[in-house]
Amino acid sequence: MSKYSISEFIKNTEQEDKGEGLFELETPRMLEVNLNGMVWAKAGSMVAYNGKIKYEREGILEHGLGNMFKKALTGEGTSLMKANGQGKLYLADSGKKIIILQLQNEAIYVNGNDLLAFEPSLKHEIKLMKRVAGMMAGGLFNVRCEGSGMVAITTHYEPLTLRVTPGKPVVTxxxxxxxxxxxxxxxxxxxxxxxxFVGRGSGESIQMRFEGDGFVIVQPYEEVYMQQSNS
Known part of the structure; x- marks a missing residue:
């Protein structure tokens, strides 16, 4: 049989159950969610599903008036959807690499654009970076996920994690x-x-400076955010 035959291609690429639980990396760039209940996912990230699953955009008042104000400022970039039901859900985001993290009574901040999915057991809150609102054309928000459960984040290419220790801040x-x-x-x-140094000829160069004890995940790619309109 030719290695380029359709049957060989199907064999090499077809979905397989790995028995890993709710979140599985079907490929490095495709997340399989074995759904039996509800999960939060980035709006627009669904590429396929089977079973009985209903989708619902996050209600604008879901998290109160403060978050409604944040949504108005950040456009649709923070949009999340609820997937409810039973079946298999496949999520991806522009071919970015997917990382699954199991939080165990921990908290993590994720850039709003890089959050793909998370379990409802995690409390989430949208945080607006007010101080850079006038300096960056988007990418102004992040999402804090806290508790115990799985979260899937995306990166362009291979991520690098930098440790932050007292007296040794990290600037990104x-x-x-x-x-x-x-x-x-x-x-x-x-x-x-x-x-x-980074070759930007106009505008301010904004940096993030992290001090304390923790970690920062960076990617070898500078994401350029487009300001999204609310119309």
Whole structure:
């Protein structure tokens, strides 16, 4: 049989159950959710499903008036959907690499654009980065997930995790910053020499500075956010 035959292709690429539970990496860039109940997922991330699953966009008042205000400022980028029911749900986001993390009474901040899915057992809150609202054209928000349960995040290419220790702060480019531990609060700073170093000829160069004890996940890619309209 030819290695390029359709049957060989199907054999090499077809879905297989790995028995890993609710979240499985079907491929490095495709998340399988073995759904029996509810899961939160990034709006627009569903590529296929089987079974009986209903989808519902996150209600604008789901988290109160404060979050409604944040949504108005951040456009549709924070949109989450609920998937309810039983079946298999396949999620992906622009071919980005997927990482599954099992939180055990822990907290993590994830850039709003890089959050793919998480269990409803995790409490989540959208955080607006007010201090950079006038400096960056999007990517102004992150989501704090806290508790015990699984969360799936996405990165462009291979991620790198940097440890933050007392007296040894880590400084990152916001557009390359994917997630950080829930006990860290980044400070924003500008640096003209850094702007020259990364080849940006106009506008302020914004950096995120992390101090304390924790970690930061970065990707080898600078995500350029488009300001999304609310119309």
């Amino acid at each position: 480019d916001p557009n390359a910053t994917v997630a950080w531990s829930g006990n860290l609060q980044p400070e924003f700073q500008t640096d003209i020499s850094f702007k020259t």
